[in-house]
Amino acid sequence: MAFSDARTELSSLACRADCGIIYHVKSALSVEELASRLLPLVENHDDLLAVLDYAAGALLCLMEAERCGFKEREEPCAPNYQDRVATLIREMQAGGRPQADFWIAGWHFNSALVRIAASYDRAKGVFRQRQRNQGAPRKPDVQHDHTRIDKIRKEVDSLKHVPTGNAEGRAVRFQEALVGLEELIDFITASCA
Secondary structure (H helix, E strand, O other): OOHHHOOOOEEEEEOOOOOOOEEEEEOOOOHHHHHHHHHHHHHHOHHHHHHHHHHHHHHHHHHHHHHOOOOOOOOOOOOOHHHHHHHHHHHHHOOOOOOOHHHHHHHHHHHHHHHHHHHHHHHHHHHHHHHHHOOOOOOOOOOOOOHHHHHHHHHHHHHHHOOOOOOOOOOOOHHHHHHHHHHHHHHHHHHHO
């Protein structure tokens, strides 16, 4: 299913032959909806451009992850994963682009998670700076749902600080990443009001 057609209620993504399992990713959110919500923020808030540009990159990373056949993976990496990574590195060593879509899809997905987590932290910093510039005492952050952002931040911390990263399985699902990006946009929108 093309990501631009994500308006359907359920998207079925088949894993490659190495997995043999079909996972389902609920795609209730669409890229167009999230992009439509990002655009007016970019157009109207100069001081948020760096944050919103990074968030837009997260959206692109999710699109690319799906285009490359991203699959949910709750279980550890396949036993032959090390050999597969060595093969794609050999492809790069020879000056070529790796042909391992499974790996490229995961790379894009991990990049989206990092961008969502960083954008959230940076957005909070922008709003604190706005308060300081206005000479106002620090107010608490706008109340908002950040359940998925918290889960994404935990996964990103694991990728950064746990030696095995997510080799034992992913904690964040594709739809949760979309919802996390929506939570980020909700937070920024509410904080700009």
